[in-house]
Amino acid sequence: MNATEASExxxxxxxxxxxxxxxxxxxxxxxxxxxxxHADCETAVLAHYQETRERIxxxxxxxxxxxxxxxRLARExxxxxxxxxxxxxxxxQTWIQASVKRIADGFSVLRAIDRTPRELPPSxxxxxxxxxxxxxxxxxxxxxxxEIARRQVxxxxxxxxxxxxxxxxxxxxxx
Numbered sequence: 001m002n003a004t005e006a007s008e009x010x011x012x013x014x015x016x017x018x019x020x021x022x023x024x025x026x027x028x029x030x031x032x033x034x035x036x037x038h039a040d041c042e043t044a045v046l047a048h049y050q051e052t053r054e055r056i057x058x059x060x061x062x063x064x065x066x067x068x069x070x071x072r073l074a075r076e077x078x079x080x081x082x083x084x085x086x087x088x089x090x091x092x093q094t095w096i097q098a099s100v101k102r103i104a105d106g107f108s109v110l111r112a113i114d115r116t117p118r119e120l121p122p123s124x125x126x127x128x129x130x131x132x133x134x135x136x137x138x139x140x141x142x143x144x145x146x147e148i149a150r151r152q153v154x155x156x157x158x159x160x161x162x163x164x165x166x167x168x169x170x171x172x173x174x175x
Contacts, residue, residue, distance in 0.1 A: 001030065001033065001035075001036060001037065001038045001041065003026060003027075003030060006029050006030040006033075006034065007026045008042075009045065010026050012042065012046075013045055013056055016045075016056075017056070019055070029058060032062075033058050033062060033065075036061070036062070037105065040068050040069070041061050044061045044065050044068065045061065047064055048061075048064060069105075070104075072104055072106060073100065073104055076103045078096065078099050079099060081096060081099075082095075
């Protein structure tokens with residue numbers, strides 16, 4: 001948070017509890033909560049005054065901001081690091097910490113690409129599986145796997161117009 005944002009925050013608090021919004025007040029607040037995000041602090045101040053008439057103090061803001069960040073982390077899933085980092089423990093740990101911080105700061109993968117889960121297109125793999133139907137039809141599940149495979153190969157070749165080879169001794173399509 002910068003001095004301008006701290007000034008805005010102190011002015012917001014002054015609207016609720018008639019405090020002075022002078023430069024020394026802004027500097028004092030900036031020293032104590034300057035490391036926090038302005039939007040989170042504003043949310044914390046508004047939440048405080050929704051629940052109580054007591055004058056808010058920097059420790060109250062810090063406690064509420066910590067709860068806001070904890071709530072974000074509880075709602076989001078930390079994405080897995082890239083596979084190439086698994087053999088580099090230092091980079092792996094740094095990547096995880098950075099991901100956790102981004103989520104706590106209010107960023108998520110879905111918000112970054114501006115889509116919610118309901119808006120995501122269906123997976124091509126899921127659509128292909130639905131179109132194919134079950135791998136083994138219920139009527140053939142009692143057959144040995146070799147026989148099922150033989151029949152599937154014959155059906156596939158027929159569908160593609162390929163020549164079906166038959167075994168001379170069995171008279172059935174060969175795999």
